Amino acid sequence: MTDRAPVARSSSGFSAWRLISEELRLDIDGGRLHTGDRLPTENVLAERFGVNRHTARQAIAALAEEGLVESRRGSGTFVTGQAVRLHRIGLRTRMTTSLGDQGPSSTNRVLHSAIEDAPAEIARRLRLDGSRAIRIETTRSTGGQQISVSTHWFDLERLPDIATPLRRTGSVTAALHASGIDDYVRASTVVGARHATATESELLALGPGAIVLVTEALDTLPGGTPLQHVVTRFAAQRVRLDIEHPRAD
Structure with a gap:
């Protein structure tokens, strides 16, 4: 040093x-x-x-x-040298495979789900006919480390039962597949950073003053129909983000 x-x-x-x-x-x-x-x-x-x-x-x-x-x-x-995991964000972002967190020591747990009015900006991005949406809070861990907490928003009319398969499988991809959706893509990702809130610090087992990386993303069908607006807070000392750029033709 x-x-x-x-x-x-x-x-x-x-x-x-x-x-x-x-x-x-x-x-x-x-x-x-x-x-x-x-x-x-x-x-x-x-x-x-x-x-x-x-x-x-x-x-x-x-x-x-x-x-x-x-x-x-x-x-x-x-x-101690705990591994810093690399999360690749690209056209087909899949957190489970990206973070390499498959196996019995890894979990993606649903903390809470509710049907409620989505904030105006989220309703706009999801193209909701009304304002009702499903909000699902999850937390992800792997290798004994708490990695992230996420807030997912889904269109209530399009995916009314998404919380059930998500609880069962612990995977958004698997839950969408169970709902009849076999493929989806990342339409946009905005990345920021800030100090963790008290709740985030508790869920992620962080010390005072710790930093979280915040991604706000929109996933859609390949044709552009919105599926999910998700805000994820990553423990900055445990995860690095790799933003993949499309290759020029």
Whole structure:
């Protein structure tokens, strides 16, 4: 790692230990700290960032809660090297195969489903005749890691029973197939990033100040008929997004 200026407090009001944990997280994600590397001691971190040992200890504890580091009695704190998964977003985005999360250790769980009025923009994108839609909340994990939480919107008239096969299969592709739809494509994806909310932090087992990558996407039939508007929040330290561009003819 390179030395950095003291980070006692930011203009955003974030406390010093959160900023330090974010700096260390970036070092791990960026490959400056590798699996098995020992973290600097609390004293070294305190001196480097211009804080006291208690603040440095809080920063390390936050990383330990996320599973990025582990403390070994008498030896120090080491990077665990949990894999960062690559999610490819292209014409036929399929999260299960993209993340490589097939198997008994992987789940896509429905948390909640409801029939309600869709927000105006979502109703427009789904071309709803009225405003009624099905909202389904899901969470995905693989390899013992919580990866993402998603909010799915479907047209109630077009897919009135979509929640049932989604609960049974844990797969949007399989649920659509069970509803008579064999193929669909990604029409658009918008990507952003922000700090996780309290609920997202709880569902994704994230520490304070953690970042989520947010994708807002529209899936359609190959002919353009809208099927799903989905907003997914990925744990940024566990997932990277690869946006595939169509090849020029």
